[in-house]
Amino acid sequence: METNLVLEPATHKKTNLRFLWKVFRNPLEALTELAHEQGDMAHIKLRKRDLFLLSHPEFIEQVLVKQQGNFIKGPSLQRARIILGEGLLTSEGEEHLAQRRTLQPAFHRQRMEEYLPLMNENTLVHISKWTDGARVDMSDEMMRLTLNIALWSFFGSAPKDAAEQVSKSMQTLIKLFPLAQLPLPESVRSLFPSFSEAKASLSAVTEALLKNPQSEHAQRALIHILKENHSAQFTDEQIHAHVLTFLLAGHETTALLLAWCWDMLAHHPEVQMKLQVEVDALLGDRFPTPDDIQKLSYTRMIVKETLRIRPPAWAMGRQAIHDCEIGGQHIPAGSTVLMSQWVTHHDSRFYEAPLLFRPERWSGLEEHSLPRYAFFPFGGGNRICIGEHFAMTEAITVLAMIARRWTISPTQSALATPKPSVTLRPYKSVKLIVTRRAV
Numbered sequence: 464m465e466t467n468l469v470l471e472p473a474t475h476k477k478t479n480l481r482f483l484w485k486v487f488r489n490p491l492e493a494l495t496e497l498a499h500e501q502g503d504m505a506h507i508k509l510r511k512r513d514l515f516l517l518s519h520p521e522f523i524e525q526v527l528v529k530q531q532g533n534f535i536k537g538p539s540l541q542r543a544r545i546i547l548g549e550g551l552l553t554s555e556g557e558e559h560l561a562q563r564r565t566l567q568p569a570f571h572r573q574r575m576e577e578y579l580p581l582m583n584e585n586t587l588v589h590i591s592k593w594t595d596g597a598r599v600d601m602s603d604e605m606m607r608l609t610l611n612i613a614l615w616s617f618f619g620s621a622p623k624d625a626a627e628q629v630s631k632s633m634q635t636l637i638k639l640f641p642l643a644q645l646p647l648p649e650s651v652r653s654l655f656p657s658f659s660e661a662k663a664s665l666s667a668v669t670e671a672l673l674k675n676p677q678s679e680h681a682q683r684a685l686i687h688i689l690k691e692n693h694s695a696q697f698t699d700e701q702i703h704a705h706v707l708t709f710l711l712a713g714h715e716t717t718a719l720l721l722a723w724c725w726d727m728l729a730h731h732p733e734v735q736m737k738l739q740v741e742v743d744a745l746l747g748d749r750f751p752t753p754d755d756i757q758k759l760s761y762t763r764m765i766v767k768e769t770l771r772i773r774p775p776a777w778a779m780g781r782q783a784i785h786d787c788e789i790g791g792q793h794i795p796a797g798s799t800v801l802m803s804q805w806v807t808h809h810d811s812r813f814y815e816a817p818l819l820f821r822p823e824r825w826s827g828l829e830e831h832s833l834p835r836y837a838f839f840p841f842g843g844g845n846r847i848c849i850g851e852h853f854a855m856t857e858a859i860t861v862l863a864m865i866a867r868r869w870t871i872s873p874t875q876s877a878l879a880t881p882k883p884s885v886t887l888r889p890y891k892s893v894k895l896i897v898t899r900r901a902v
């Protein structure tokens with residue numbers, strides 16, 4: 464396959480200023496253009512720092528897997544510690560490995576059997592509040608649903624008002640995330656009361672979750688693992704960091720994935736109809752079982768195609784801690800390396816007609832000829848998303864439960880515009896019409 468390698472990319476001061484301006488205005492376009500201009504190994508010099516954008520699957524595999532020891536998380540996630548503390552997402556090295564080993568059992572494939580009924584029951588309760596013909600804000604709806612699922616699955620309880628408090632604080636923190644990125648002392652940051660308030664509110668929810676009596680299921684849930692290892696492995700601070708990480712990482716990305724799925728389905732009624740045919744035939748009015756999740760193959764293709772075309776994690780950064788070489792290019796220690804799901808998932812060398820939403824592309828040859836890291840919505844290597852199976856199971860079952868009971872249609876002719884923030888969010892909202900199915 465043609466790779467369009469650029470081994471000695473040119474770096475121009477003019478390009479750099481133009482690039483920064485473009486990133487400020489539209490990061491998705493800026494990264495796409497940079498990759499088009501400079502190829503698979505784009506290089507920008509920002510002050511004294513080197514920044515590389517790696518867009519070829521082989522290079523991405525080098526960073527995430529083959530040379531993962533040469534890299535740590537990028538500066539932006541390092542600074543996210545101000546919000547998340549030192550949890551699984553932000554820790555490094557031996558500390559990260561030990562945390563991951565301890566927490567992994569809560570995410571084994573077999574555990575999905577326990578989570579699935581919680582996902583289904585929460586979905587049914589949620590969608591039974593919809594009224595026929597109503598306009599709903601699907602991004603908001605999916606955010607509330609996945610947050611409740613995360614609360615029950617990981618913490619075995621949903622304390623009164625917890626969901627409301629978490630959503631509100633999340634919105635504030637996401638808005639103020641650029642502030643968290645600046646190297647400011649805590650005293651300056653506390654001048655922004657909403658930032659401190661959001662942090663305090665999340666701390667209160669965390670406290671409540673730790674104290675609240677948990678359901679029977681929680682005897683094996685994440686919260687139980689955390690409590691069991693309190694003192695021996697985790698300090699109070701680390702427990703708080705983990706609860707916060709799983710609260711936030713455990714619902715926001717999946718909610719966005721589902722909102723993007725519904726936006727795509729509303730605008731592609733022929734795909735939605737095929738989804739309904741699959742769900743009706745396999746499930747009827749039954750709730751999906753783990754076995755059904757494997758059999759809902761068209762539903763899975765829709766989820767994968769949405770992860771390709773609207774990846775909730777749209778770019779990932781790493782910082783080189785040693786000098787190294789990738790694709791013949793010297794990467795000096797201290798450089799920032801970016802890999803963008805948005806850029807690589809839209810590359811026409813790997814995907815025919817990449818701008819088209821076409822779930823069928825995941826059914827046949829096209830998928831088999833795909834290089835391993837041409838599709839990496841959950842990252843890869845030792846930092847691969849711990850919640851991948853959970854998120855896939857959740858997305859498939861929520862789609863199936865809703866598709867059986869409702870038809871979703873658009874309120875406007877155009878798809879929602881993606882806005883890259885910490886995650887890929889809709890620019891405004893995803894307003895859609897829900898019509899009860901006569902089944």
Ligand code: HEM
Pocket residue numbers: 536551552553563708709712713714716717720774775776779780839840841842843845846847848849850851853854
């Ligand atoms: C569609 C849904 C999701 C997407 C697209 C997604 C994406 C990602 C990506 C790309 C990474 C790697 C980041 C990096 O290497 O820099 C990651 C890591 C992580 N994700 Fe997810 N995620 C999703 C759902 C979830 C869920 C449901 C959970 C919690 C149960 C979760 C928890 C985490 C955690 C804790 C990490 C850090 C893992 C580590 O470093 O060991 N994610 N996620």
